[in-house]
Amino acid sequence: xxxxxxxxxxxxxxxxxxxxxxxxxxxxxxxxxxxxxxxxxxxxxxxxxxxxxxxxxxxxxxxxxxxxxxxxxxxxxxxxxxxxxxxxxxxxxxxxxxxxxxxxxxxxxxxxxxxxxxxxxxxxxxxxxxxxxxxxxxxxxxxxxxxxxxxxxxxxxxxxxxxxxxxxxxxxxxxxxxxxxxxxxxxxxxxxxxxxxxxxxxxxxxxxxxxxxxxxxxxxxxxxxxxxxxxxxxxxxxxxxxxxxxxxxxxxxxxxxxxxxxxxxxxxxxxxxxxxxxxxxxxxxxxxxxxxxxxxxxxxxxxxxxxxxxxxxxxxxxxxxxxxxxxxxxxxxxx
Amino acid sequence: xxxxxxxxxxxxxxxxxxxxxxxxxxxxxxxxxxxxxxxxxxxxxxxxxxxxxxxxxxxxxxxxxxxxxxxxxxxxxxxxxxxxxxxxxxxxxxxxxxxxxxxxxxxxxxxxxxxxxxxxxxxxxxxxxxxxxxxxxxxxxxxxxxxxxxxxxxxxxxxxxxxxxxxxxxxxxxxxxxxxxxxxxxxxxxxxxxxxxxxxxxxxxxxxxxxxxxxxxxxxxxxxxxxxxxxxxxxxxxxxxxxxxxxxxxxxxxxxxxxxxxxxxxxxxxxxxxxxxxxxxxxxxxxxxxxxxxxxxxxxxxxxxxxxxxxxxxxxxxxxxxxxxxxxxxxxxxx
DNA sequence: CGCGATCCTGTAAGCGCTGTCAATTAAAAG
DNA sequence: CTTTTAATTGACAGCGCTTACAGGATCGCG
Numbered sequence: 001x002x003x004x005x006x007x008x009x010x011x012x013x014x015x016x017x018x019x020x021x022x023x024x025x026x027x028x029x030x031x032x033x034x035x036x037x038x039x040x041x042x043x044x045x046x047x048x049x050x051x052x053x054x055x056x057x058x059x060x061x062x063x064x065x066x067x068x069x070x071x072x073x074x075x076x077x078x079x080x081x082x083x084x085x086x087x088x089x090x091x092x093x094x095x096x097x098x099x100x101x102x103x104x105x106x107x108x109x110x111x112x113x114x115x116x117x118x119x120x121x122x123x124x125x126x127x128x129x130x131x132x133x134x135x136x137x138x139x140x141x142x143x144x145x146x147x148x149x150x151x152x153x154x155x156x157x158x159x160x161x162x163x164x165x166x167x168x169x170x171x172x173x174x175x176x177x178x179x180x181x182x183x184x185x186x187x188x189x190x191x192x193x194x195x196x197x198x199x200x201x202x203x204x205x206x207x208x209x210x211x212x213x214x215x216x217x218x219x220x221x222x223x224x225x226x227x228x229x230x231x232x233x234x235x236x237x238x239x240x241x242x243x244x245x246x247x248x249x250x251x252x253x254x255x256x257x258x259x260x261x262x263x264x265x266x267x268x269x270x271x272x273x274x275x276x277x278x279x280x281x282x283x284x285x286x287x288x289x290x291x292x293x294x295x296x297x298x299x300x301x302x303x304x305x306x307x308x309x310x311x312x313x314x315x316x317x318x319x320x321x322x323x324x325x326x327x328x329x330x331x332x333x334x335x
Numbered sequence: 336x337x338x339x340x341x342x343x344x345x346x347x348x349x350x351x352x353x354x355x356x357x358x359x360x361x362x363x364x365x366x367x368x369x370x371x372x373x374x375x376x377x378x379x380x381x382x383x384x385x386x387x388x389x390x391x392x393x394x395x396x397x398x399x400x401x402x403x404x405x406x407x408x409x410x411x412x413x414x415x416x417x418x419x420x421x422x423x424x425x426x427x428x429x430x431x432x433x434x435x436x437x438x439x440x441x442x443x444x445x446x447x448x449x450x451x452x453x454x455x456x457x458x459x460x461x462x463x464x465x466x467x468x469x470x471x472x473x474x475x476x477x478x479x480x481x482x483x484x485x486x487x488x489x490x491x492x493x494x495x496x497x498x499x500x501x502x503x504x505x506x507x508x509x510x511x512x513x514x515x516x517x518x519x520x521x522x523x524x525x526x527x528x529x530x531x532x533x534x535x536x537x538x539x540x541x542x543x544x545x546x547x548x549x550x551x552x553x554x555x556x557x558x559x560x561x562x563x564x565x566x567x568x569x570x571x572x573x574x575x576x577x578x579x580x581x582x583x584x585x586x587x588x589x590x591x592x593x594x595x596x597x598x599x600x601x602x603x604x605x606x607x608x609x610x611x612x613x614x615x616x617x618x619x620x621x622x623x624x625x626x627x628x629x630x631x632x633x634x635x636x637x638x639x640x641x642x643x644x645x646x647x648x649x650x651x652x653x654x655x656x657x658x659x660x661x662x663x664x665x666x667x668x669x670x
Numbered sequence: 671c672g673c674g675a676t677c678c679t680g681t682a683a684g685c686g687c688t689g690t691c692a693a694t695t696a697a698a699a700g
Numbered sequence: 701c702t703t704t705t706a707a708t709t710g711a712c713a714g715c716g717c718t719t720a721c722a723g724g725a726t727c728g729c730g
Contacts, residue, residue, distance in 0.1 A: 004453065004477060006716055017680045022718060032678065048476040053452030054397070055716035057389030058685050073414045073433070074614070082408065083437050095445045098408070098433040102418050110430045117388030118339065141383040142339060226618045253618050260620040279409070283561045283588050285595040285620065341686055352710045357688055367708065390686035393715050 005047045013043040025051070057118070065097045066306060067120040069111060069134065071127040073100040075224070075250050076278040077295070081126055081149070084299025092307060094121070101130055112137050115144060122306045126150060128193045145309035147302045150195060159305040159318040161298060165195045168291050168324045169202020172245055172273055175289070175326055177210040180335035181243040181271060183218065185236045187229055187255065188247050190221040196247070203245070222247065226254030233258025242270060242335055249274035249281045249290055256284060271332040286330025294322045340382045348378040360386070392453070400432045401641060402455040404446060404469065406462040408435040410559070410585055411613040412630070416461060416484070419634025427642060429456070436465055447472050450479060457641045461485060463528045480644035482637045485530060494640040494653040496633060500530045503626050503659045504537020507580055507608055510624070510661055512545040515670035516578040516606060518553065520571045522564055522590060523582050525556040531582070534610075538580070557582065561589030568593025577605060577670055584609035584616045584625055591619060606667040621665030629657045 007025075011018045016036060024032055024040045043049070057063050068085055070078040078100075085096050097120065099111045108130045115123060115138050122145040123138070125131040131148055135158070138144055146158035176184055192200060207214050220235055222228030229251035236244060236258075246252035252274035256266065264270055266286055274281055277292035301320055342360075346353045351371060359367055359375045378384070392398050403420055405413040413435075420431050432455065434446045443465045450458060450473050457480040458473070460466040466483055470493070473479055481493035511519055527535060542549050555570055557563030564586035571579060571593075581587035587609035591601065599605055601621055609616060612627035636655055 004716095007718095008716080018717080019681080019719080020679055023679090026718080036678080050448065050451035050476065052393070052716055053449065053454050054389050054392030055685090056452075056718075058387070058393050058687090058716080059718045060685070061718080062389070073408050073417065074411065076409065076411075079408045079414065082435070086437055086439055086442070090439055090441050095442070098435060100417070100433060102421055104421055104425055106425050107421070107430070113385065114388065116385035117391075119388050141385065226614065230618065253615065256620060257618040279561065280588065280615075283565065283592040285591060339686095342688095343686075353686090354688080354711080355709055358709090361688080371708080387686055390715090391688080393686080393717085394688045395715070396688080 004052065005049045007049065007051065009047055010040065010043045010049045013047060014039045016040065062118055062121055064093055065095045065120055066122040066124065066303075067099050067111070067115060068096045068124045069099045069101070069127045069130060071101050071129055072224070073098070073102065075248070076280055077248065077250070077276040077293070078126065080278060080295045081299055084296045085124060085303055086299075087296070088300045088303045092303070094303070094307070096124075101127055108133060116141055118142070120144065122146065122310050124149065124302045124306060126302075128195070145306050147305045147309070149298055149302055150193070159309065159320070161301050161305065161320040161322065162195070163293055163298075163322050163324045165198035166202040166205070168275070169199035170206045171202075171324070171326045172275070172291050173203040173206035174209065175328070175332065176243045176245070176271060176273065177206055177212065179243075179271065179332060182212050183215075183239070183241045184243045184245060185232075185239065185241040186219045186245050187222045187232045187236075187251055188219060189224060189228075222251055222254075224248070224251065226250055226257065229254025229256075230258040230261070233262060236270075237262050237264065243332070244270055244272045246272065246274050249276045249278045249288060252288055252290070253280065253284060256288075266331050267333045271335075273332055277327055281327075281329070284331075289329045289332040290327055292325050292327045294324065297322050339387065340384045341387065342384065344382055345375065345378045345384045348382060349374045351375065397453055397456055399428055400430045400455055401457040401459060401638075402434050402446070402450060403431045403459045404434045404436070404462045404465060406436050406464055407559070408433070408437065410583070411615055412583065412585070412611040412628070413461065415613060415630045416634055419631045420459060420638055421634075422631070423635045423638045427638070429638070429642070431459075436462055443468060451476060453477070455479065457481065457645050459484065459637045459641060461637075463530070480641050482640045482644070484633055484637055485528070494644065494655070496636050496640065496655040496657065497530070498628055498633075498657050498659045500533035501537040501540070503610070504534035505541045506537075506659070506661045507610065507626050508538040508541035509544065510663070510667065511578045511580070511606060511608065512541055512547065514578075514606065514667060517547050518550075518574070518576045519578045519580060520567075520574065520576040521554045521580050522557045522567045522571075522586055523554060524559060524563075557586055557589075559583070559586065561585055561592065564589025564591075565593040565596070568597060571605075572597050572599065578667070579605055579607045581607065581609050584611045584613045584623060587623055587625070588615065588619060591623075601666050602668045606670075608667055612662050616662075616664070619666075624664045624667040625662055627660050627662045629659065632657050 007018055007021055011021050021040050024037050068082055073079055082098055089096050101107045124147050126149040128150040148160040204214055220232040222232045229246055233255055244255055246255050255272050259270055266272055274288045274290035277290045281288040281290045342353055342356055346356050356375050359372050403417055408414055417433055424431050436442045447469055459482050461484040463485040483495040539549055555567040557567045564581055568590055579590055581590050590607050594605055601607055609623045609625035612625045616623040616625045
């Protein structure tokens with residue numbers, strides 16, 4: 001059983017005191033003789049010393065990792081989001097630790113205990129389904145810097161960064177409407193989170209603008225994965241729909257599949273549009289028209305807000321709103 | 336600035352000693368009066384106490400999280416793998432902590448420091464590009480239980496679990512050959528990791544069996560993402576290939592796209608086969624013929640081997656080999 | 671040769687928690 | 701009413717590390 005070498009071992013080895021070793025290794029204030037410095041470094045190397053993170057964390061330096069909570073890493077949107085966070089956090093010396101719920105509620109409990117346990121220096125919450133619970137429990141006991149990229153709840157502490165969901169929804173529906181589509185199927189989850197409610201309102205707005213009345217019969221509930229989209233299609237083809245709006249690109253890929261199975265062509269028989277503009281959207285055949293979320297900016301701003309909070313800035317409860325745009329590809333065309 | 340409430344606060348509140356509180360909260364040996372127990376629980380609740388993980392970790396209970404290192408969470412194969420690990424780890428009270436490299440080498444250094452710092456109770460390494468480095472540095476100083484799901488290097492400590500890459504490669508190529516294809520393009524990364532070398536040997540074996548000589552000119556280097564596949568196609572269409580083998584499903588999706596852009600049909604003009612059988616493979620149009628990795632089993636066995644090691648079983652250096660099978664879908668058909 | 675300034679290093683005090691073990695008290699037994 | 705035995709609880713040490721703060725050299729300069 002290998003024993004972990006501790007700082008005292010290094011001290012003994014070098015004949016210096018623990019303090020000195022610690023100081024040198026942390027590059028702290030007092031300058032030490034070149035000789036000591038070299039000895040310490042050498043010993044660290046030869047002994048293979050690495051500081052115990054628990055001990056160090058206990059003292060006060062709580063480490064440099066920030067938690068990034070996402071609902072599901074199978075969804076490319078969130079995977080990209082994490083990467084975009086890393087892109088700006090890492091250069092700042094902050095290491096994102098991924099907390100993906102993946103459908104396990106035990107995970108949420110566990111995450112909360114971790115956060116409450118002080119393992120993270122800040123939190124980026126991008127998981128509508130859990131944000132609320134996390135915020136409530138965590139912010140009650142700790143004032144951990146937090147940033148949200150969803151609007152799971154309106155009354156939360158911390159900064160939040162969002163897109164204009166309503167406008168986004170409007171753009172999507174308006175695009176289809178402008179192309180002449182009137183019977184538009186909506187593939188949505190059964191329960192609409194706050195942001196989805198906004199988006200939904202955006203659809204309505206577009207309908208109204210074009211003078212078409214919204215038909216609740218055109219709403220097709222679906223899970224948040226391709227299979228949901230695929231199954232929805234089976235019902236959609238029985239209607240007179242000519243266009244399909246999927247809640248996100250992942251679901252849209254299922255819609256593609258469903259349509260394929262029903263021997264329908266895109267965009268000849270059905271126009272389809274997604275949401276998010278994940279990498280895959282560009283690779284689908286035909287390319288998916290979709291509403292592009294500014295993923296990189298989302299990640300970047302989230303980190304920046306977090307850093308601001310960490311450096312003591314008062315919790316201003318900022319809400320930053322990022323612009324969105326519709327990316328037109330081959331999956332839509334005039335009716 | 337909210338102050339974190341510590342166990343002493345709870346002790347004061349209840350008038351009991353810190354020890355007692357700790358014992359009760361941890362459900363330890365000695366039985367305590369129902370009264371005390373209640374008081375402690377109540378105080379914990381009202382004060383909102385949650386143990387400091389650093390302090391607890393320092394004492395000896397190093398927490399219950401296991402590290403899962405993957406190269407890239409954008410690749411659905413690894414995302415699924417993580418989920419499959421969670422499925423069996425969580426019920427055992429072990430929480431997988433995801434460490435995804437995502438192309439940031441800083442991450443690897445950071446991860447190593449975490450592991451060396453004792454934050455994890457065990458490691459599941461599924462990142463060929465980093466496993467070697469991690470093992471070397473970590474196992475030199477700590478004997479952390481480790482399990483590999485790749486064969487990045489032959490001489491590593493710890494258990495490993497793999498698929499028969501050679502046979503897998505054979506199945507893929509043999510399938511195409513049996514369908515009558517003779518000119519088969521291979522879309523592979525430039526540098527072949529050990530497992531890919533085996534897979535490659537499997538291709539050769541199949542070629543040999545069917546008496547076709549391997550043409551190095553049919554190898555098209557690609558990155559590990561859809562874009563790589565897409566670009567490879569541009570070159571492939573200039574040859575007389577009739578079939579394409581992609582290194583994985585993700586790349587295959589790029590191949591689909593590339594073919595689409597070149598106005599080629601699948602499987603009429605080109606048969607294509609992938610590797611992994613990620614969820615998406617089923618949703619592509621046409622469905623992708625691919626070699627199914629037993630993802631769930633990989634995850635499950637990895638956890639089981641890890642648990643065995645953690646419970647003190649001698650490091651047996653087991654190597655478990657899992658069966659693979661070819662899943663035929665619409666992307667391949669007789670020439 | 672003395673005195674402050676300049677360097678370098680060690681002593682000691684915890685951080686919050688758990689485990690060991692002794693101490694206290696209450697209940698049971700003699 | 702004293703002695704056992706069991707039921708509860710608390711004192712204390714210490715995990716490995718950092719961080720004041722104090723102490724000892726060394727050096728320059730009057």
